[in-house]
Amino acid sequence: MASAAAKSSLKKTTPAPPAPRGASLNQTIRNDIEHKIMSGEWPPGFRLPVEHDLMAHYGCSRMTVNKALGALSAQGLIIRRRRAGSVVAAPSADRAVLQIVDFAAEAQRSGKLYRHDMMERRMEEIDAATARRTGLKPGTRVLYAATRHVVDGVIEAYEERIVNLAAVPQARRESFADMPIGTWLLQRVPWSDAEHIIGAINADARLARRLGVERHAACLMLERRTWQNTVFLTEARLYYPGTGHRLVGRFSPTGNAAFGLAGGTENGRS
Amino acid sequence: MASAAAKSSLKKTTPAPPAPRGASLNQTIRNDIEHKIMSGEWPPGFRLPVEHDLMAHYGCSRMTVNKALGALSAQGLIIRRRRAGSVVAAPSADRAVLQIVDFAAEAQRSGKLYRHDMMERRMEEIDAATARRTGLKPGTRVLYAATRHVVDGVIEAYEERIVNLAAVPQARRESFADMPIGTWLLQRVPWSDAEHIIGAINADARLARRLGVERHAACLMLERRTWQNTVFLTEARLYYPGTGHRLVGRFSPTGNAAFGLAGGTENGRS
DNA sequence: CCCAGATTTTTGTCTATACATAATTGCAAG
DNA sequence: CTTGCAATTATGTATAGACAAAAATCTGGG
Numbered sequence: 393m394a395s396a397a398a399k400s401s402l403k404k405t406t407p408a409p410p411a412p413r414g415a416s417l418n419q420t421i422r423n424d425i426e427h428k429i430m431s432g433e434w435p436p437g438f439r440l441p442v443e444h445d446l447m448a449h450y451g452c453s454r455m456t457v458n459k460a461l462g463a464l465s466a467q468g469l470i471i472r473r474r475r476a477g478s479v480v481a482a483p484s485a486d487r488a489v490l491q492i493v494d495f496a497a498e499a500q501r502s503g504k505l506y507r508h509d510m511m512e513r514r515m516e517e518i519d520a521a522t523a524r525r526t527g528l529k530p531g532t533r534v535l536y537a538a539t540r541h542v543v544d545g546v547i548e549a550y551e552e553r554i555v556n557l558a559a560v561p562q563a564r565r566e567s568f569a570d571m572p573i574g575t576w577l578l579q580r581v582p583w584s585d586a587e588h589i590i591g592a593i594n595a596d597a598r599l600a601r602r603l604g605v606e607r608h609a610a611c612l613m614l615e616r617r618t619w620q621n622t623v624f625l626t627e628a629r630l631y632y633p634g635t636g637h638r639l640v641g642r643f644s645p646t647g648n649a650a651f652g653l654a655g656g657t658e659n660g661r662s
Numbered sequence: 663m664a665s666a667a668a669k670s671s672l673k674k675t676t677p678a679p680p681a682p683r684g685a686s687l688n689q690t691i692r693n694d695i696e697h698k699i700m701s702g703e704w705p706p707g708f709r710l711p712v713e714h715d716l717m718a719h720y721g722c723s724r725m726t727v728n729k730a731l732g733a734l735s736a737q738g739l740i741i742r743r744r745r746a747g748s749v750v751a752a753p754s755a756d757r758a759v760l761q762i763v764d765f766a767a768e769a770q771r772s773g774k775l776y777r778h779d780m781m782e783r784r785m786e787e788i789d790a791a792t793a794r795r796t797g798l799k800p801g802t803r804v805l806y807a808a809t810r811h812v813v814d815g816v817i818e819a820y821e822e823r824i825v826n827l828a829a830v831p832q833a834r835r836e837s838f839a840d841m842p843i844g845t846w847l848l849q850r851v852p853w854s855d856a857e858h859i860i861g862a863i864n865a866d867a868r869l870a871r872r873l874g875v876e877r878h879a880a881c882l883m884l885e886r887r888t889w890q891n892t893v894f895l896t897e898a899r900l901y902y903p904g905t906g907h908r909l910v911g912r913f914s915p916t917g918n919a920a921f922g923l924a925g926g927t928e929n930g931r932s
Numbered sequence: 933c934c935c936a937g938a939t940t941t942t943t944g945t946c947t948a949t950a951c952a953t954a955a956t957t958g959c960a961a962g
Numbered sequence: 963c964t965t966g967c968a969a970t971t972a973t974g975t976a977t978a979g980a981c982a983a984a985a986a987t988c989t990g991g992g
Contacts, residue, residue, distance in 0.1 A: 416975060430891075432852050442942060453977045458943080466736065474943045474984040483848050578753050584700050592862035592880040592904030610862040610880035610904070621700070634862030634880065686945060712972060723947045728973080744954040744973045 417452055421460035429469055429480050438480045440470065495541045495548055496575055504544045508572045511602065512538040515564070518554070526617060526624045528556065535563050537573055540602060547604045553628045559620060577626060585619040592634065603631055610634035687722055691730035699739055699750050708750045710740065765811045765818055766845055774814045778842045781872065782808040785834070788824070796887060796894045798826065805833050807843055810872060817874045823898045829890065847896060855889040862904065873901055880904035 415423065428434040441449070446457045461478055464470045472478045499506035516536045523530040535555040541548045553573055555563045560581055568576060591613045593599075600607045612632040618625045685693065698704040711719070716727045731748055734740045742748040769776035786806045793800040805825040811818045823843055825833045830851055838846060861883045870877045882902040888895045 418975075430852055430854050435852075436849075444942085453979095454943095455978085456976060458945095459975090461943090463736070466733070472943065475941055475986055476984085477942065483852060579706075582700050582702050582753060590860065590882065592882040592902075594864075594878070594880045594904070608864070608878060610864045612860065612862040612882070632862075634864070688945075714972080723949095724973095725948085726946060728975095729945090731973090742973065745956055745971055746954085747972065 417450065418456050418460040418463075421446065421450055421457060422463055425460070425464060426469060434480050436480050436482045440478045440480065442477055494575060494578075495543055496572060499543045507542045509540040509542065510537060510568060511540060512536065513568075515557070522554070522627075526554075526556075526627060527619075527622075528624055533557055537568070538602075539568075539572060541572065548632070550599065550603045550631045551628055553626060555626045556624050559623050559625050573626075574628060581620060581625060583618045583625055584621050587617045589613075589615040591615075593631075595631075599631060603633060605633050687720065688726050688730040688733075691716065691720055691727060692733055695730070695734060696739060704750050706750050706752045710748045710750065712747055764845060764848075765813055766842060769813045777812045779810045779812065780807060780838060781810060782806065783838075785827070786824075792824070792897075796824075796826075796897060797889075797892075798894050803827055807838070808872075809838075809842060811842065818902070820869065820873045820901045821898060823896060825896045826894050829893050829895050843896075844898060851890060851895060853888045853895055854891050857887045859885040861885075863901075865901075869901060873903060875903050 425434075425440065434440065440446075440461075443454050443457045443461065446461075447454050450457065461470065461472060465472045465478070469481055470478050471481050495508075496506045514536050515533055517531045518526070518528060518534055520530050522528075523532070528534075535557055537551075537553050537555075539551045539553070541551065551572075551574070555573065555577070557564055560577065562580070563573075563577075566576065571579075592610055593613050594608045595603060595605055595611050597607060599605075599611065600609065603611065605611065611634050614630045614632070615627070616630070617627045695704075695710065704710065710716075710731075713724050713727045713731065716731075717724050720727065731740065731742060735742045735748070739751055740748050741751045765778075766776045784806050785803055787801045788796070788798060788804055790800050792798075793802070798804075805827055807821075807823050807825075809821045809823070811821065821842075821844070825843065825847070827834055830847065832850070833843075833847075836846065841849075862880055863883050864878045865873065865875055865881050867877060869875075869881065870879065873881065875881065881904050884900045884902070885897070886900070887897045
């Protein structure tokens with residue numbers, strides 16, 4: 393019988409998940425199940441015990457079990473369907489979470505000196521290609537700015553950005569002396585959608601000069617466009633030297649992530 | 663009074679969020695609040711109405727409001743503290759979610775022809791540098807493989823990978839004829855931690871040959887190491903031509919994401 | 933054997949209530 | 963004006979019960 397099979401699967405066959413102290417009951421249930429999934433004891437496709445069995449096993453009400461399973465479902469670890477029950481989800485497609493470093497914050501946190509040089513700043517009308525990328529009408533007036541991010545005297549990145557003045561009119565009179573545009577925008581305007589493209593390019597003469605690398609050196613390019621619902625807000629293009637510093641992310645499939653900026657030319661974990 | 667102020671803030675001052683049909687009550691509450699936050703009407707730091715007021719406003723029980731707010735809290739949109747109430751969270755740090763493309767799946771989905779060439783495959787003992795990166799002891803035996811991913815005759819990526827045979831002994835006798843190693847591993851072994859490093863490098867002679875690009879061409883490099891709890895599983899280094907295809911991701915701060923592989927040499931949204 | 937409709941199982945949502953716990957606020961003593 | 967304790971308030975967690983909705987399963991007719 394399905395119920396019997398499910399119930400037996402609750403017996404601890406693995407060493408026993410280290411009991412988290414001070415956790416609520418629904419958290420405990422969640423942890424137990426997460427452990428069974430992550431250890432491989434309950435593989436993808438495995439049908440978990442029904443709520444009623446878990447409820448009997450933990451001696452609690454259905455709402456408590458429901459909350460635990462609901463959270464796991466929201467995390468994407470399991471898939472729940474009425475009448476069909478809950479099954480362990482197929483391993484998430486290989487994806488990485490990657491922090492776009494806020495240089496100012498990062499530098500302050502590690503006691504380093506941050507500086508940004510605004511090398512260009514002007515109002516301009518967008519061309520056809522930009523219009524296509526952003527969804528704006530050709531000729532729309534935007535703020536264009538080119539900035540260099542410098543931490544402890546080292547050029548970390550070169551940034552080219554356009555800002556939709558219709559969406560963020562305050563940007564017109566702002567000098568961005570205290571704060572790089574990205575940080576300024578983030579504190580002011582909420583966004584609902586972002587699109588990223590990552591690529592590598594050989595530095596042309598201008599980029600090489602501004603980023604302080606050799607001509608033709610491989611550079612990492614990160615392009616980021618942001619919308620507030622359907623209204624385009626900003627497009628940023630960040631260029632990083634390909635060697636030296638790199639974008640890095642550490643994360644787990646359960647949704648928690650920790651980040652940093654890897655330093656040096658070596659590959660070692662910092 | 664705080665309560666009165668909070669209650670008045672519930673009056674719809676913005677056009678009114680488009681009523682989602684068929685949604686549950688807690689979903690409706692969640693959407694309403696999310697809309698108020700995303701539109702900027704409730705800025706970061708804004709103290710939201712207390713559960714009791716929301717409960718009165720929507721004419722429902724506290725548990726329903728609680729579920730909605732709990733979900734928003736889990737999403738990171740609000741921060742809740744006992745007695746202190748709930749406030750709108752500071753905008754999330756700028757981060758991107760980026761899919762590591764599963765070429766086989768992607769190709770099949772779009773009706774293209776996928777092929778992978780295994781160019782090298784051998785058992786070897788790791789050197790000191792690799793040991794440091796992975797946490798294994800120097801001299802540990804691993805499977806080394808170099809593979810090329812080809813979609814519709816175009817070389818999309820070149821992959822170098824090592825697999826810890828102690829953690830995945832089945833890999834020793836597997837030929838990987840049907841399936842690239844990454845896919846094979848993903849289907850078999852759950853992982854709990856992953857670390858990514860993204861960089862750009864100029865192709866050396868061998869990489870240029872295998873990736874079919876010119877020497878010194880900028881290439882995108884993605885390095886990914888995976889652990890199962892503390893046990894190292896695998897390290898993959900993926901090289902993509904810098905021009906042409908790129909890694910891309912589209913996502914929203916509320917946690918939903920959609921992905922694809924951008925094609926062509928142009929920048930336009932596909 | 934196949935199909936349609938009735939049945940049953942399992943999750944989804946909600947209510948009303950209760951007690952626990954964290955943190956602010958207010959009050960009173962020093 | 964500060965310090966410490968008490969009261970208050972808002973959230974956190976849990977219970978028990980109820981009905982709804984989706985979907986697998988069973989059943990009978992053709």
